[in-house]
Amino acid sequence: MREGFDRLGRDISARAAQRMCLQKRQYATKTEARDAAARFQKREKTFIARPYKCSLCSLFHLTTQTPEQTVQMRARKRRA
Numbered sequence: 822m823r824e825g826f827d828r829l830g831r832d833i834s835a836r837a838a839q840r841m842c843l844q845k846r847q848y849a850t851k852t853e854a855r856d857a858a859a860r861f862q863k864r865e866k867t868f869i870a871r872p873y874k875c876s877l878c879s880l881f882h883l884t885t886q887t888p889e890q891t892v893q894m895r896a897r898k899r900r901a
Contacts, residue, residue: 838877847880848872854881 833841848854854872861870861883870883873891886894 833877842875842877842882845875845882847875847878847882849880851881854883858883 846857848857851872851874858870858872861868868885870885872881873884874880875882884891
């Protein structure tokens, strides 16, 4: 696919890649992802989705995590 998949087997497992990228809907542009997030917001009133660029496939996915939650999660992973 894209250059990030070169990491598979070295510093990222296939299982992690499945969870991080392959099971998620992919959007070619940030605009497409924003439009999908807006549709998601209309349907799921309690969640706010935002797009992010995937480090594996270089495409965009949606997350319901806030930027602060993302920073906290990465900090926990570094400490572990």
